[in-house]
Amino acid sequence: MPGQTVQIRTADGQMPAHLARPAGAGPFPGVIVWMEAFGLNDHIKSVADRIAAEGYVTLAPDLYYREPDRVAAYSDLAKAIGLMSKLSDERIAADVESALAFLKAEPGIRADRIGMTGFCMGGRITFLAATRFPIQAAAPFYGGGIAGLLKGADGIRCPMVLFFGEKDGFIPLADVDKIRERLEALGKEAEVVVYPGADHGFFCDERPSYQAAAAKDAWRRLTTLFAKSLKS
Numbered sequence: 688m689p690g691q692t693v694q695i696r697t698a699d700g701q702m703p704a705h706l707a708r709p710a711g712a713g714p715f716p717g718v719i720v721w722m723e724a725f726g727l728n729d730h731i732k733s734v735a736d737r738i739a740a741e742g743y744v745t746l747a748p749d750l751y752y753r754e755p756d757r758v759a760a761y762s763d764l765a766k767a768i769g770l771m772s773k774l775s776d777e778r779i780a781a782d783v784e785s786a787l788a789f790l791k792a793e794p795g796i797r798a799d800r801i802g803m804t805g806f807c808m809g810g811r812i813t814f815l816a817a818t819r820f821p822i823q824a825a826a827p828f829y830g831g832g833i834a835g836l837l838k839g840a841d842g843i844r845c846p847m848v849l850f851f852g853e854k855d856g857f858i859p860l861a862d863v864d865k866i867r868e869r870l871e872a873l874g875k876e877a878e879v880v881v882y883p884g885a886d887h888g889f890f891c892d893e894r895p896s897y898q899a900a901a902a903k904d905a906w907r908r909l910t911t912l913f914a915k916s917l918k919s
Contacts, residue, residue, distance in 0.1 A: 690705050690706060690707035690732060690735060690736055690739070691705075691706055691707075692704070692705060692706075693705075693706045693746075693789075695748060695785050695786055696785065696789075697752075697781065697782055697785045698781060698785075699752075699753055699781075700752065700753070701752070702748055702749060702750070702752040702785065702786070703727070703748075703749045704727075704746050704747055704786070704789075705727065705731070705732045705735050705746070705747040706744075706745070706746050706747075706793075707732075707735045707736045707739035707744075707745045707747075708739055708744050708745075708795075709739055709740065709741075709742050709743065709744070712795055713744070713794075713795030713797075714795050714796060714797045715743055715744050715795060715796060715797060716742070716743050716744070716796075716797045716800035716801065716802065716823075716913070716917035716918060717743060717744045717745070717746070717790045717793070717796050717797065717798075717800065717801045717802070717917075718735075718738050718743040718744075718745045718746070718801070718802045718803065718804065718913065718917075719745075719747070719748070719783075719786055719787070719790060719802075719803045719804075720734055720735045720738065720745060720746070720747040720803075720804055720805060720809070721747075721748070721750070721803065721805030721808070721810075721812040721813055721816075722747065722748075722750060722806070722808070722809050723767075723806045723807035723808055723809055723888075723891075724759070724768065724770065724771040724807050724808040725758065725759045725760070725761060725763075725807075726749070726751055726757050726758035726759055726767070726770065727747060727748070727749040727750075727757070727758065728758050729893075730891050730892075730893050731747050731806070731809075732747060734804075734806075737906075738804075738913075741910055742918070743802075743913065743917070744790065744793055744796050746786060746789070746790050748782065750774060750779065750782055750812075751770050753773070754770060754773065761888075761891075761894050771808050774808075776815065779815065780815070780816075780819060783812070783815075783816045783819075783820060784820070787801065787820060787822075797917075799823070800823050800916075800917040800918070801822050801823055801917075802822060802823055802825065802826070802845075802912075802913050802916060802917050803816055803817070803822055803824070803826070804825070804826040804827070804828065804909060805827055805828065806828040806829065806888075806890060806891070807828070807829060807830070807831065807888065808830075808831070809827075809828075809830070810827035810828045810829055810830025810831070810833070810849075810850075811827065811830035811832045811833055811836070812830075813825050813826065813827040813830065814827045814833045814836055814847075814849070815836055815839075817842075817844075817845055817847060818836060818839040818840060818842040818843055819839070821844060822845050823845050823916050823917055824845050824846055824847070824912050824913055824916035824917055825843075825845055825846075825847045825848075826847065826848050826849075826850070826908075826909045826912055826913075827849050827850070828850045828890055828905070829850060829851055829852060829855055829857075829858060829887050829888065829889070829890075830849070830858075831857045831858050833858075833862070833866055834865050834866055837866065837869045840869055840870060840873055840875065841873055843870075843873075843875050843877070845876075845916065846877070846912060846915075846916050847870075847875065847876065847877040847878070847912075848877070848878045848880060848908050848909065848912050849866065849877065849878070849879045850880050850882070850905050850908075851863050851879070851880070851881045851882070851885075852881070852882050852884075852885030852886050852889050852898075852901070853881050853882060853883050853884055853885055854884055854885060854886045855885070855886055855887040856886070856887060857887050860881070863881060866879060867879040878908075880904075880905070880908065882898065882900075882901035882905075884898070885898045886898070889902060890902045890905055890906075
């Protein structure tokens with residue numbers, strides 16, 4: 688079914704979001720898709736639509752709603768970094784809580800079966816949310832800064848698959864190793880996948896770094912995780 692724009696009430700105002708639903712009455716599990724540093728653009732909306740087609744009520748919030756100019760072109764990294772720098776973990780956590788409350792209140796939703804995924808900045812947000820909120824599955828894609836969140840990793844209570852590119856200039860492989868080692872030491876149900884030759888943004892077919900084989904495999908792993916964790 689066609690996605691629509693909805694408004695999520697937050698402490699700082701109305702946060703727009705793209706909401707996509709499967710066909711039918713449900714009840715369906717839910718998924719929140721967290722955007723890249725470039726904003727809630729057509730690519731992120733298309734990912735939400737694809738996930739919805741797999742049988743999930745899917746919500747993609749616009750975390751830049753406090754700003755007047757909220758989307759950056761993939762060629763304008765400086766603008767994206769400027770927008771991203773205005774967020775704080777405290778603001779992000781509050782917005783995550785608001786998005787979760789909104790999705791759980793939607794008609795035809797299984798409020799006890801909510802998963803998350805996110806890309807770039809949204810990958811880090813997905814990991815952060817998993818450390819703080821009771822969600823049922825998490826799939827962060829090339830989340831820069833996840834290594835800095837590992838002190839809170841003991842709070843993770845859901846299965847997780849984390850995706851990285853071997854050639855990612857923003858995320859050193861040493862950080863990926865730290866993430867893997869910390870999650871293993873804590874006994875978390877987490878798989879860390881590193882794609883050979885893949886760069887940052889390998890999942891996005893609108894970016895020069897797109898790698899079709901890695902994107903296809905990551906989609907398979909993502910949908911498998913969600914089907915196992917959210918549809919049972």
